[in-house]
Amino acid sequence: MVHSGKRLLFLFFLLLPAAPTLAAGSLHPLKLVLPTRSVCASRLGVLCTGVNLEEPLRARVGIALSGGGVRGIAQIGVLEVLQKHDIPVDVVVGTSMGSVVGGLYAAGLTPQEIWDFARRIRWQEILIDRPPRSHLFLGQKRERERYLIQLRLQGPFLRPDIPLAFTPGQRLTSTLTAAVLSSPFGYQTRFDCLPIRYRALATDLTTGQPVLLAKGNLVEAMRASVSIPLLFTPVQKNDTLLVDGGLVSNIPVEQTYATGADLV
Structure with a gap:
């Protein structure tokens, strides 16, 4: 009798979450409706396996965002229109x-x-990693004004140390970091675990292949x-030097389909 009572108690707590789905006179069998693991992962950030346990009831919508420098910011307008008309976005792949x-x-x-983030950026300062003139001592100001171009010399023969790019991109990295830290899910290290599945397209500088x-x-x-x-120094990831993805695909439509979108 004790074991029978425990079993009934266990069954009661098992079926309790499904109680709202029971309707009087319903001829359908009992069905437990539980959230999929992918939903828990992407919306709550608690668990992520990267596996969809339930097929969606609609086509997955993907967006391929192109490069284009500062003009690429205008693509935010597309996101506004989709949001205004309640069109869900499942996949985002971007270049540059x-x-x-x-x-x-x-x-x-x-x-x-x-939009607010983009308006706060001083784009001219992104290209200059040197501290502003107002932050320098008087002697440093005079030293900077004496030369148009400055090059470092290295080695016993004092060969010029030519940089890989116009700027190391430290200010660009700092600007992006500030924006990501202000986002709810910027801490995720698996882009399938973001609220919207995301991919960034880059180019392997050595092979010229898309990454x-x-x-x-x-x-x-x-x-x-x-x-x-x-313009900016490459980003080293493991043994690969990565540069702008626009060199191989400025509008990453194929990559968006490959990431799981049905409509792009």
Whole structure:
């Protein structure tokens, strides 16, 4: 009798979550409706396996965001229109500036918040990693004004140390970091675990092949995809040097389909 009572108690607590689904006179068998693991992962950030346990009842919508420099920010307007008409987005793949817009959107920022972030950026300062003149001592100001171009000399023969790019991109990295830290899900290291599945497209500088970044540091992924050769230094990931994804695919439509979208 004791064991029978325990079994009944266990069955009661097992069926309790399904109580709202029971209707008087219903001829359908009992059905437990539980959230899929992928929903728990992407919406709550608690658990992520990268496996969809339940097929969606609609086609997956994907967005391919292109490069184009500062003009690529205008693509935020597309996100605003989709949001206005309640069109859900399941996949975002971005190249260059599109990877920045898409990455922030996938991490939980609204289109308006991305607009506000873009307006606060002083784009000319992004290209200059030197401290502003107002932050220098008087002697440093005079020293800077004496030369148009400065090069370091290295080695016993004092050979000029020519940099890999115009700027190391430290200010760009700092700017992207500040934006990602303000997003709800910027801490995720697996881009399938973001509210919207995300990929950043970069280019392998050595082989010239496309590299689709699906995990790692979100700031690093965006920074790699936006690294215009000779303007920003490449981003090293393991043994690979990554530069702007626009060199191989400025509009990553194929990559968006490959990431799981049915409609792009």
